[in-house]
Amino acid sequence: MSSLITYFQGAISVAAVLLFLYASQDIAENLSPQGCRMSYMNPLYIPQTQFNTTWTPLAKRYSLVLYREDQWERELHGGTPVLFIPGNAGSSGQVRSIASSATRQFYSRPNVPAYEAWTRNMKALDFFAADFNEDLSAFHGPTLQAQTEYCTRAIAYILSLYPRNTSIIILGHSMGGIVGTSLLPSKDIAAVITMSTPHTLPPARFDQRVDEIYASNREILLHDPTPILSLCGGAMDMMIPSESCILPPLAKVLHMPYRQTVFTSALEGAWTGVGHREMVWCHQVRWRVARAALELSMANSPVERRVILDKWLRDGHTLPPAEKTDVSGGFSISEDDLKILSSGERLFLTEPRGSQIYLLPVSKQERIVLFVSQGSVPPVSPQKPNSLQVSVARCLGSTSSLQCNTLRPLVHKLVPNPIPGNIFPVPQQGTDESEGVVVFEADVILESNSEAQWVAVNIERAGGDGWVVGGFVSADRIIDDVSIKGTTGMLFGGTTVMLSESAALRTSVRFPKLSSSALLVYRVIPLLTDDSSCKDQPLFPPLLVHTSHSSETHYFPLTTHPPRRILLHTHGSAPYAYSNSGHSEGFELVIYSVINGCSMQLRGFELRIDWTATLGRLPTRYFTTIVCWAIGIVSIIVFGAWRSGENDSIPCVPPVSRSLREFAERKLLKFMLASYLLSLLPLPDYLFLGMKGEWLYAPIAPLLLLIASGLVCLSWMLLVALMWPVGKISHLFSARQRENIISARRSTLISMCFIFGLIFFFIPWQVAYLCCWFIHLQSCASDILVMQESVSPISTAIPLLSRDEYPSRDRGGCEQPSRNKHLISNSHHRAHLLLLMTWLLPLAAPVLVVWVRTLVTAGLSTPFDGDHFFFNVAPFMILVDFASWTSKPLLQKHSDEKYLPVSWSLWLIAVIAFFVGPRKTYHVFDVARLAIGALVIVRVGPQYWGGNSWRDYSPRPRP
Numbered sequence: 001m002s003s004l005i006t007y008f009q010g011a012i013s014v015a016a017v018l019l020f021l022y023a024s025q026d027i028a029e030n031l032s033p034q035g036c037r038m039s040y041m042n043p044l045y046i047p048q049t050q051f052n053t054t055w056t057p058l059a060k061r062y063s064l065v066l067y068r069e070d071q072w073e074r075e076l077h078g079g080t081p082v083l084f085i086p087g088n089a090g091s092s093g094q095v096r097s098i099a100s101s102a103t104r105q106f107y108s109r110p111n112v113p114a115y116e117a118w119t120r121n122m123k124a125l126d127f128f129a130a131d132f133n134e135d136l137s138a139f140h141g142p143t144l145q146a147q148t149e150y151c152t153r154a155i156a157y158i159l160s161l162y163p164r165n166t167s168i169i170i171l172g173h174s175m176g177g178i179v180g181t182s183l184l185p186s187k188d189i190a191a192v193i194t195m196s197t198p199h200t201l202p203p204a205r206f207d208q209r210v211d212e213i214y215a216s217n218r219e220i221l222l223h224d225p226t227p228i229l230s231l232c233g234g235a236m237d238m239m240i241p242s243e244s245c246i247l248p249p250l251a252k253v254l255h256m257p258y259r260q261t262v263f264t265s266a267l268e269g270a271w272t273g274v275g276h277r278e279m280v281w282c283h284q285v286r287w288r289v290a291r292a293a294l295e296l297s298m299a300n301s302p303v304e305r306r307v308i309l310d311k312w313l314r315d316g317h318t319l320p321p322a323e324k325t326d327v328s329g330g331f332s333i334s335e336d337d338l339k340i341l342s343s344g345e346r347l348f349l350t351e352p353r354g355s356q357i358y359l360l361p362v363s364k365q366e367r368i369v370l371f372v373s374q375g376s377v378p379p380v381s382p383q384k385p386n387s388l389q390v391s392v393a394r395c396l397g398s399t400s401s402l403q404c405n406t407l408r409p410l411v412h413k414l415v416p417n418p419i420p421g422n423i424f425p426v427p428q429q430g431t432d433e434s435e436g437v438v439v440f441e442a443d444v445i446l447e448s449n450s451e452a453q454w455v456a457v458n459i460e461r462a463g464g465d466g467w468v469v470g471g472f473v474s475a476d477r478i479i480d481d482v483s484i485k486g487t488t489g490m491l492f493g494g495t496t497v498m499l500s501e502s503a504a505l506r507t508s509v510r511f512p513k514l515s516s517s518a519l520l521v522y523r524v525i526p527l528l529t530d531d532s533s534c535k536d537q538p539l540f541p542p543l544l545v546h547t548s549h550s551s552e553t554h555y556f557p558l559t560t561h562p563p564r565r566i567l568l569h570t571h572g573s574a575p576y577a578y579s580n581s582g583h584s585e586g587f588e589l590v591i592y593s594v595i596n597g598c599s600m601q602l603r604g605f606e607l608r609i610d611w612t613a614t615l616g617r618l619p620t621r622y623f624t625t626i627v628c629w630a631i632g633i634v635s636i637i638v639f640g641a642w643r644s645g646e647n648d649s650i651p652c653v654p655p656v657s658r659s660l661r662e663f664a665e666r667k668l669l670k671f672m673l674a675s676y677l678l679s680l681l682p683l684p685d686y687l688f689l690g691m692k693g694e695w696l697y698a699p700i701a702p703l704l705l706l707i708a709s710g711l712v713c714l715s716w717m718l719l720v721a722l723m724w725p726v727g728k729i730s731h732l733f734s735a736r737q738r739e740n741i742i743s744a745r746r747s748t749l750i751s752m753c754f755i756f757g758l759i760f761f762f763i764p765w766q767v768a769y770l771c772c773w774f775i776h777l778q779s780c781a782s783d784i785l786v787m788q789e790s791v792s793p794i795s796t797a798i799p800l801l802s803r804d805e806y807p808s809r810d811r812g813g814c815e816q817p818s819r820n821k822h823l824i825s826n827s828h829h830r831a832h833l834l835l836l837m838t839w840l841l842p843l844a845a846p847v848l849v850v851w852v853r854t855l856v857t858a859g860l861s862t863p864f865d866g867d868h869f870f871f872n873v874a875p876f877m878i879l880v881d882f883a884s885w886t887s888k889p890l891l892q893k894h895s896d897e898k899y900l901p902v903s904w905s906l907w908l909i910a911v912i913a914f915f916v917g918p919r920k921t922y923h924v925f926d927v928a929r930l931a932i933g934a935l936v937i938v939r940v941g942p943q944y945w946g947g948n949s950w951r952d953y954s955p956r957p958r959p
Helices: 002-031 092-106 115-119 141-159 175-182 208-223 283-296 302-312 487-491 611-616 619-643 656-679 700-733 738-761 765-790 818-858 874-885 902-915 922-944
Strands: 043-047 063-069 080-085 107-109 125-131 168-173 189-195 228-232 259-263 338-340 347-349 353-361 366-373 389-396 403-406 411-415 437-444 453-463 467-473 494-498 506-515 522-529 540-549 552-557 566-568 585-594 601-609
Touching (some): 002 619, 002 656, 002 700, 063 092, 080 092, 080 141, 080 175, 092 125, 092 168, 092 283, 125 141, 125 283, 141 175, 168 283, 175 189, 175 208, 189 302, 259 302, 283 302, 347 453, 366 389, 389 437, 453 467, 487 601, 540 566, 619 700, 619 902, 619 922, 656 700, 656 818, 700 818, 738 874, 818 874, 818 922, 874 922, 902 922
Parallel strands (some): 189 228
Antiparallel strands (some): 043 063, 347 467, 353 453, 366 437, 366 467, 389 403, 494 601, 506 585, 522 566, 522 601, 540 552, 540 585
16 A cells, blocks of 8 residues: 555656646747748857967866858958857857848848948947857856956957957847856946846846845846846746846936847837747848947947837837927827828728828827837838828817927837738748837827817828728726636636727726736637628738737737637736745736728727646746755655654654655645645745735645645655665675774775765866765665575564554564664664655766766866865765765764754755745755764764774664
8 A cells, every 4th residue: 555655646746747747838829929920041150269378267268259140241350249159059150140141131131231331320240149158157147257257358359359448249149148248347338138038037046146246236227227128028038937037127227228128029020929038030130230230339328229229129118218208399290281180080090192181089088099010100001101191199189279289109019910810820831010100199188278189190201001090989997806806717718808899999808806917818708790791801800919018019910811829818916936926916908990881890809817828837937846845855764764763762763655654644634734824924025935824826836846745756666676786796706794894994985085086176066976876876875685684584482462562563573683773773764764865866967967068069168166075975976985884883873862862953954845945946055965974973973983882782672
């Protein structure tokens, strides 16, 4: 029965992991589909050999290249310098897409600047790129520091090639954006543009020094005046949760630095999710980044640079720079040019020509909504608009003497106009920016004076292309309280919203009681009426706009055929992202539509939770949580096993399988209930589940605990399967008994001191920990043979014992005579230690992988910084070595531990693993090292150095 329980737990965990993986794969196809056009280039990389060790010793490890579009450019250093910094495992070759686009925008043909470039005295861009040999910088703080130091010297070298007072533009991808931010403050850096950079939450939280770099960058982001813009790919980015890409909010103070976060789903002209690696080559993104860099080359102040960034990397959340000040005077109006519409009539022009001014009478406080296709409402337009230009003003007085002022908008942006019948965005193609429609919204307040009031729409230079539609709509929202049940009602059903005016230009629906979190995904099901009399396609089919965050917007056509799942998600409130997680209640949906008399109408829509997509949001956000909680579970199991024999003269530690069964039968349900209750507490968002006590997400805690406990059972099964062949192989090469190895302690101490020396001068301590784990695995595998010998049938007769006198199975399986009990108990001790060390291994492995990667790519050219503190691994080495040769009871309790046994330090590991570990994983290993160190000092020290044990082994006689 015991094995069945562990097998069942392991099967549940495997099934849950497979379900999560399946749900995650659904994200790329439905949650945030990608529609990126491929980019092409003719790359030529010129190594900067003069940037050598005279500039920095790191030149032996890293290199610098200059990109040139082959046969398009002659000059090497004639433009504005740009430094591209790749990310984790990134390459300098990733610069080619953006650099090629900048070259082809500056030159109309090879070596011939475009007309716009030379008439505006625009400079070309010289793209330099750092090559870090694809270092794994996300896992290792000293590697990030080395890259920052190298880039600092690279900037000094690059600027030495240019005239004085030349500034450089920084482009950083992924962790390269962290390096780019670390270069500040610097008077030599004009602006920083990061792409898919996790600014607020490290993607791998195994190294405290990475957290220290993030803390330093947080101060830079809050105070340094250099403009910084962060581009985020959204849910399509499967490598980092995009809530960590959002720059931390700034206090509303005077002269606050420019910090802007732009999601590609909202980026005007892109309107698509973009994957992590695709961010540097997605055409709709790369040409805008290149154009912004070209324009930045002509800016001379932070104000000019922020205007440029807002213009070329717009997401519609910020009003265009020209609209930030009141403009009086408007436009002059001649009575001959006027066309007055009746009250309630809408402006509807399908093929406008010439110039005309339309007056819409204002009868009450309303909102004017205007759509312009293939034209512009300055300064917003598609990239290449037609000559059609529209402006809007508010006028007072009679038609013969109008006084007009330019109307300040509330919304002024470019939105997509998906082609009916096509998937949006089109895979591998996306939506062309020329298909965008300019949306202009403004509230019109009815003045108390008696003068007539109008909204004037001025149409100029119309050539028959495009269309213009506008009119007044109610500024009120449809409020849906979801039957007053909030999100609870959504858990077991959904809600239906019926629209009273399906053909309205704009409809707003507010859900004040629904949760808006990165963990929850809703599905919208449109309710359409389709009549066969609908022959003409609508000018602007219903478009759903979901603005889930101040930087994030998603667009969904509601009449796509074949129908596609419409999934609403956000990156605003999320676990452990303390800079963004706040109140997550409520969200709003806006529907734009121009039906054009077609009978196809949107009657309403259904809203429900999409459970598949919701499950797909959990793995990337709770992966480290599961690992840390598994370590906490193992610590509790080991504590229970080791404490079982502390009060007996002859210790009796149960086998690991029995410890796992007892945890599953007696403790698991209690811990799951406790985890649920703890999730309801308003803990800070960097502790435990990271959701600040939101009740809706409390069930995630017992689910993760169940998965973690099952993975612990599964890991022990794998260890048992691994130990069997290891034990057989060890037996072939060593036939000595364990007692015969005692005399090797002196040579072992010499070897250990040699290893400490290697750690101090050369290898990281994680290498020694891995070797220590292998040695202990071999020791535990050898126990299989020792146990077989110790439990072999005894030839001599023993007195019969009554049932009450015979050792109980609950005592841990030590049913052998007393002379073998301590051997069995020691074997179980070592097995529990192996399980604990196995789950601590993932916390040490990332830095080990970084060291191996650095050794392969850079060789011995530079030392591996950090991780040479050998005391981090010394307790494990001493304990493993002692456990491998001692013939006395292992880890016996000292007499001074009457009130506070040192074994309780295992509970400290569990507490840190459950509460602090998910956000600061490195603390778990630190506490584990201290706990094992305390055990070694108190219980192993005198015996290990050749002294007497704390308590001689003497069996207690039976009464």
